[in-house]
Amino acid sequence: MDSTNKLTEIKKRLYAQNPKRINHIEGVAECAMELKDRHFPAIPDVKILQAAYMHDFTKEYPEAEHLKILEKYCISLQGYDRYAPKLLHSKSAYALAKFEFALEEDVCDAILYHTTGRENMSPIEKILYLADYIEKNRTHIPCVDLRDTYYMLVERKHQNPLDTAILYALDLTVSELVEKKGIIDFNTIEARNYLIKEGI
Numbered sequence: 001m002d003s004t005n006k007l008t009e010i011k012k013r014l015y016a017q018n019p020k021r022i023n024h025i026e027g028v029a030e031c032a033m034e035l036k037d038r039h040f041p042a043i044p045d046v047k048i049l050q051a052a053y054m055h056d057f058t059k060e061y062p063e064a065e066h067l068k069i070l071e072k073y074c075i076s077l078q079g080y081d082r083y084a085p086k087l088l089h090s091k092s093a094y095a096l097a098k099f100e101f102a103l104e105e106d107v108c109d110a111i112l113y114h115t116t117g118r119e120n121m122s123p124i125e126k127i128l129y130l131a132d133y134i135e136k137n138r139t140h141i142p143c144v145d146l147r148d149t150y151y152m153l154v155e156r157k158h159q160n161p162l163d164t165a166i167l168y169a170l171d172l173t174v175s176e177l178v179e180k181k182g183i184i185d186f187n188t189i190e191a192r193n194y195l196i197k198e199g200i
């Protein structure tokens with residue numbers, strides 16, 4: 001099956017699940033394409049769309065279903081994963097992307113790290129991470145704040161609006177998690193440390 005057919009199949013299965021979050025997923029796809037055109041125009045559209053439509057594919061599955069998928073594909077939970085249930089959907093969606101849809105590795109990785117970010121993120125990872133945070137349907141205050149900040153940076157022709165916005169997103173995530181006594185994933189810390197080290 002070629003990449004375009006895989007995308008068609010992903011969408012078909014996604015819509016058949018009738019997900020509550022379809023507006024968000026479509027918003028991520030639209031925003032991710034915009035970010036790609038602005039920052040990494042050479043990336044094929046189909047890869048961005050596969051990552052966007054797949055990223056929350058399992059978001060509404062019950063915990064037992066996530067665990068079943070992870071067990072089936074021998075993906076183990078690590079460290080504090082069990083205490084951060086939001087991470088389960090990234091891992092189960094990654095498993096389906098990799099083993100059921102056979103998507104390319106860089107697309108699968110973007111899905112796997114879309115919630116946490118990670119050290120030295122690839123272009124597709126950066127696009128999906130930021131688009132997930134700032135797509136137009138998100139009304140959570142930190143998302144609106146981050147969206148306004150990103151577009152302000154673009155408008156003012158900041159030299160690196162993408163990485164600057166991602167660092168701010170990581171700051172907002174860490175602050176929120178500290179405030180609500182949530183588990184902070186090591187990948188989030190490493191993503192943030194890496195950007196600071198790089199002088200962002």
Ligand SMILES: [Fe+2]
Pocket residue numbers: 055056059089090114115
């Ligand atoms: Fe997600």
Ligand SMILES: [Fe+2]
Pocket residue numbers: 024028055056132
């Ligand atoms: Fe999402």
